[in-house]
Amino acid sequence: MVALAGALVGAVFSGLSTTDFMAHLDRQVHAIHCSFLPGAAKEIAESGCRTVMMSPYSSFFREQLWGGVPVSLWALAVFAFLAYRAGLMLWRGQTSSGETKVLLVATVLPVLMSVVYGVLAVYKLDALCKVCVGIYAASAACFVGAFLAHRAQNPWSGARFGPALVEGVGLVAALTLAYVVLVPKPDPRTSMRGCGSLVRAEDAAGVMIPLAPHAGGAASIEVLDPLCPSCKAFDARLAASSLGERLDLNGVLFPLDSTCNWMVTESIHPGACAVSEAILCAAGVRGGTRNAAEAGAVLQWAFARQAELRELAARNEGALRERIEREFPGVKGCLGSAVVKSKLTKSLRWAVANAIPVLTPQLFVGGSRMCDEDTDLGLEYTLTRMLSPEAAQERARRRAAEPPRAPPPPPPTVAAELQPAVAAEPVAEVVAKPVTPEPSLAPAPPPAAAPSLVPAAADAAAVGAPSPAPADEKVRP
Amino acid sequence: MSDTSKRWILLVAALAIPLVLVVTSAASAQSRLGASKSATRDVATASVANDAYCTPELKAIVRRVAGACGLLEGGGGGRGCQPLQAKKVAALSGRDFNAMFKPLMNRAHIIQFDSTKAELDPAARALVEKAWSDQRGASFFFIVSRSSPDGDEQYNEALSRDRAKSVLDYLDQKFHDEDLKKEAGLLWLGEEFAQLSDEFCSWNRSRSGSCSRADINRSAFVAWIDCAI
Numbered sequence: 001m002v003a004l005a006g007a008l009v010g011a012v013f014s015g016l017s018t019t020d021f022m023a024h025l026d027r028q029v030h031a032i033h034c035s036f037l038p039g040a041a042k043e044i045a046e047s048g049c050r051t052v053m054m055s056p057y058s059s060f061f062r063e064q065l066w067g068g069v070p071v072s073l074w075a076l077a078v079f080a081f082l083a084y085r086a087g088l089m090l091w092r093g094q095t096s097s098g099e100t101k102v103l104l105v106a107t108v109l110p111v112l113m114s115v116v117y118g119v120l121a122v123y124k125l126d127a128l129c130k131v132c133v134g135i136y137a138a139s140a141a142c143f144v145g146a147f148l149a150h151r152a153q154n155p156w157s158g159a160r161f162g163p164a165l166v167e168g169v170g171l172v173a174a175l176t177l178a179y180v181v182l183v184p185k186p187d188p189r190t191s192m193r194g195c196g197s198l199v200r201a202e203d204a205a206g207v208m209i210p211l212a213p214h215a216g217g218a219a220s221i222e223v224l225d226p227l228c229p230s231c232k233a234f235d236a237r238l239a240a241s242s243l244g245e246r247l248d249l250n251g252v253l254f255p256l257d258s259t260c261n262w263m264v265t266e267s268i269h270p271g272a273c274a275v276s277e278a279i280l281c282a283a284g285v286r287g288g289t290r291n292a293a294e295a296g297a298v299l300q301w302a303f304a305r306q307a308e309l310r311e312l313a314a315r316n317e318g319a320l321r322e323r324i325e326r327e328f329p330g331v332k333g334c335l336g337s338a339v340v341k342s343k344l345t346k347s348l349r350w351a352v353a354n355a356i357p358v359l360t361p362q363l364f365v366g367g368s369r370m371c372d373e374d375t376d377l378g379l380e381y382t383l384t385r386m387l388s389p390e391a392a393q394e395r396a397r398r399r400a401a402e403p404p405r406a407p408p409p410p411p412p413t414v415a416a417e418l419q420p421a422v423a424a425e426p427v428a429e430v431v432a433k434p435v436t437p438e439p440s441l442a443p444a445p446p447p448a449a450a451p452s453l454v455p456a457a458a459d460a461a462a463v464g465a466p467s468p469a470p471a472d473e474k475v476r477p
Numbered sequence: 478m479s480d481t482s483k484r485w486i487l488l489v490a491a492l493a494i495p496l497v498l499v500v501t502s503a504a505s506a507q508s509r510l511g512a513s514k515s516a517t518r519d520v521a522t523a524s525v526a527n528d529a530y531c532t533p534e535l536k537a538i539v540r541r542v543a544g545a546c547g548l549l550e551g552g553g554g555g556r557g558c559q560p561l562q563a564k565k566v567a568a569l570s571g572r573d574f575n576a577m578f579k580p581l582m583n584r585a586h587i588i589q590f591d592s593t594k595a596e597l598d599p600a601a602r603a604l605v606e607k608a609w610s611d612q613r614g615a616s617f618f619f620i621v622s623r624s625s626p627d628g629d630e631q632y633n634e635a636l637s638r639d640r641a642k643s644v645l646d647y648l649d650q651k652f653h654d655e656d657l658k659k660e661a662g663l664l665w666l667g668e669e670f671a672q673l674s675d676e677f678c679s680w681n682r683s684r685s686g687s688c689s690r691a692d693i694n695r696s697a698f699v700a701w702i703d704c705a706i
Contacts, residue, residue: 015498022502026509076495084491091483167488175495182503184510204655262526262614262703338610342652345612351523352614358521 006141027373097153110139217248271313281334526614530580571671585700615701634667
């Protein structure tokens with residue numbers, strides 16, 4: 001009876017976890033269950049359950065299948081099997097020690113998996129997933145129930161493990177097969193190409209921060225805000241993925257804070273400008289060799305206490321700056337200076353020159369932008385394709401086919417009329433040169449056309465578009 | 478009911494219930510995915526600033542001035558504006574020309590100089606740095622220098638040119654910014670055109686204390702222009 005109850009509770013928890021996981025196969029963000037009570041408290045905010053679900057440990061075969069096969073699906077199959085076995089014993093009204101022995105052995109598997117996953121959650125992810133805890137408790141209940149049932153059996157009889165194994169494996173295989181066949185499949189070409197591309201990827205102003213330099217890795221750029229929770233989560237996913245080692249990753253700071261970023265009307269992440277300045281100071285604002293370790297230390301420090309820093313800055317940005325200087329004395333004299341402010345503006349203008357969406361995080365691999373919907377569960381699947389030789393060839397082909405950059409527009413009529421007179425004047429003193437002509441003068445796209453939705457080559461024309469809401473994560477339904 | 482029947486009933490239930498869950502969840506995700514593909518995304522694109530004061534008329538004038546002064550590519554880059562050209566290009570009276578910059582009150586800085594001098598004092602240097610580092614989304618940095626009407630016109634024209642250059646040279650030395658040549662434009666107006674009135678004394682200046690009409694015109698007016706033209 002205890003084993004049956006445990007199996008049913010475990011099936012409910014793992015079923016909820018599986019439906020939450022599968023809901024995200026539409027590439028959007030959804031509320032997920034995160035409570036010790038089965039079915040209660042669905043929430044969309046960051047939670048331990050979301051952290052665990054988005055981590056690479058929540059599913060297998062992620063590089064082969066978008067999102068992979070969720071481990072909760074296998075848990076569901078195992079609990080269904082245990083419920084079937086325990087239910088059969090109850091329905092018969094009698095059982096043998098052979099059957100209880102099979103049940104007891106079968107319950108060892110979820111107990112072992114619970115131990116492994118509990119350790120991973122605590123030590124690797126630093127997250128408490130309440131639904132997962134429910135599954136661990138249900139696994140323990142099954143084991144205890146099976147143990148008690150087995151101890152009550154007399155006389156002892158032989159166990160028939162073969163048929164039980166066939167039934168159990170059959171259940172897992174049938175569900176896995178159904179899952180693999182039925183889940184939505186992405187267009188492999190879109191995954192390979194990404195959603196748009198950079199038109200001016202070069203770092204002329206020296207604004208990029210080395211995030212994870214890997215010699216020989218694919219040149220990649222992450223656009224991030226140090227106080228954005230989605231960026232922190234993305235950073236953790238990328239660090240946990242083995243594919244991260246194949247990227248030579250640089251960062252471009254794009255704080256969603258109106259203190260320095262004119263593209264947002266309010267401070268979505270208060271204090272992000274100050275922290276970004278600190279990162280640039282730590283990396284070295286004067287160019288030359290960038291100090292990756294120092295910049296990384298400031299970034300990780302900020303990631304670890306995002307909520308606290310945002311709250312502090314919302315109350316008093318000066319206090320945040322003092323806190324940063326106390327923590328990193330090396331940035332004193334640089335933080336808040338005209339030079340670093342100018343550098344941060346250059347970082348934001350890199351985004352303008354490339355007409356990227358006002359959104360963090362974004363990942364560019366070899367100049368191609370990973371689609372927003374692929375940055376969590378689909379990260380490994382998409383990255384595998386973007387790093388493939390075929391994708392590199394495709395990017396090279398596309399670059400070769402691109403038309404040369406648009407020439408600057410002709411000068412205005414009045415100016416043109418004046419040229420002969422002006423040209424007769426001495427020219428040596430004059431320094432004035434053209435202003436960022438391409439972005440500001442490029443035609444604007446239709447309002448709804450965000451770069452992630454338009455063909456790659458069209459990206460350059462996106463500057464000057466009307467500005468709907470900025471975003472720091474994927475679209476929510 | 479036989480034992481085998483019971484076994485099969487439970488086994489089928491154990492398979493069917495999770496299977497139904499997988500089938501319905503997959504179908505639902507597939508349908509939402511199809512719907513979202515046809516939906517448009519509403520995310521802003523990174524762009525330069527285009528502030529509320531950038532009326533079409535102002536943009537037209539900025540564009541004319543910028544084009545004639547070599548700020549726009551194709552406009553014969555590497556030139557500058559002499560008083561006469563600036564006046565002609567602006568096609569405005571001096572008063573209207575100055576009025577054009579009034580919305581920039583909180584954005585502009587007035588760098589003051591000693592009489593007959595073009596050197597920046599420490600306060601002027603600090604203000605120039607502050608002004609340049611506050612670019613935000615602006616595309617043009619205007620350095621509009623003047624001189625007071627003391628002395629002859631030619632001398633004052635050269636003096637105002639030296640003042641503009643002095644600001645530019647300091648920016649170059651301080652920031653080593655490649656974009657300086659693409660974004661900063663100089664207009665030296667001497668004493669001939671668009672002299673500032675006393676009311677500009679209340680703007681953000683590099684010197685505190687008394688401010689006469691002559692003082693405010695011994696200056697370089699520096700400002701980022703937040704117009705996408």
